[in-house]
Amino acid sequence: MTTKNQQITKFKGVILFLHGYTQNSSIFYAKTSALRKKILKLGYKCKYLNGPYVLQPSDLPTTDSLSKFGSSDNQDVTYRGWWIKNDHTNDSIDLDKSIDSIRNYIENGILIPDDESQNKEISKESEEDKELPIVGLIGFSQGASFAGLIAENFQNLFNTKNPLKFVILYSGFKLDTSKSSKNDKYNSYYDEELNPDLKYLHVYGELDTVVDEVRSLSLYNITKPKSDLLKHPGGHFVPNSKLYIDQVVNWIQSVTKDDNEKVTNQPGKGDVNEKKSKLDTKDDIESLLDMMEGFGKA
Template sequence: MPKKEIAYKGRVLFLHGFAQSSSVFYAKSSALRKRFQSLGYKTIYLNAPINLIPSDLPSSDSLSKFNTVVVNEEEKTNYRGWWTKKPDHTYKLDDAIACVEKYIKDNEIVSGSPEDDKSNQILDSDRDLPIVGLVGFSQGAAFAGALVHTFEQLFGVDTLEFALLYSGFKIDTKLMPEYAELYSQRNGIDTNVRMLHIVGELDTVVGDDRAYTLYDSTRENSHLLKHPGGHFVPNSRIMIDQVVNWIENKNEESEKKEEEKPKAEKSEVDDLLAMIEKFGA
């Protein structure tokens, strides 16, 4: 019996983490991807522009913390990054932005491994589907978070509705002031795209000092969801359900009264304290 063709209603772009690739993120986000498909969203996994060289990479032990598959030394790697830091810890986003623009304008994705090619089925008809969402992990979430406020200005696309940011962080605009204009200057109140920040309470890669920087800068247009894990995209049913409910209830959520916010934030703090006690910290 032939497979039933899916009638897609929009595209969601997935931006992988540092030292990952589109195929790695495709595998790591399988539960979320399948749920998106069932809801009528076509998932597109972009490859970052930079093919990392050994000197760009952390040790094998550290790579596992980035939720990256570690291969044998003899194997050709396809570890990629949206940017790499200079000795002064600054970096440029030009190539990363051009990479997204290439897909939006030309329907083309940066070539990687054969596995990457299998992760996407890019069709000419995709151009007719509006880009409605971004999903980023780690460095990919930081990049997605930097695109949200000026997405229409950068790419001429006004259909973006939401962004899911897993283990993200805000680019250091004190160190790189040229990127301050990418972010809302009013804590997200002037941003039309809603954001859900998913944070692992045991994430030691991003760390507490950076984990909430992106959320704090967009809190007027953002929600925060925590999970009792580390640096990864949680695939449990309960987490996927919460994410999907947030997307589907976007209209209802946007009408929440301001006075309800302190109660929600207190609940999140209580949950964190309970988790700390549970682990005997």
């Protein structure tokens, strides 16, 4: 007879969580607690990785704006990113260090701590964990942009046994890879033929003032054939109401099951307006109040 604890430890795979700009793994861990609990029940292990760049005061937005980035104004926080902005733009960036940090985790099980002073305590994955396949990526803001860039080419970049099954992008955006941006060396990363079976879920807030709708749809528009879209009536944050978490979790179930198995209550394909989530009148008042409380917050 299998006990409850034994069931929890028998994971089917790993999902990597990539935090946003001016966040770190601990902040993102706290802000996605409800989502993580539901994912664990599906049998997937959640691993939160840190961007390798420690942000300096000159890299940060104003204190008043930090909350808009889903961050914290706690002075003891080590703010991190997946790339450093040049003159507060995303032009001429270098992602090699971030790609290497993902590779170092996958190949050696090394996790970068939140605070550089904790380097002596860098943890390593168990051999059992290292054998689990990485099935998906979940990113927020800059972390979502980075996830969207490495997703198609994930198996080749990191020499994994299997390609990714899905990527979920909260307030994500496509990196500008035009020649004028000087990021054109990353243009080939968005080649959909690299992983034709990869599925995307793009989630964004209608009141997001950090990554607006046009930017949020930039990656969706080039991945439409294998993408779903979910809007929420909030700002620049990961919605934590039961309504939206259930839809995301149901979507994960749908893309990790056999093609002939159907899952209900998942975001559907079609026109953007058709994909907008509609509140079911049977949803409890607590979920609605939770979402309303989050309006404009990060």
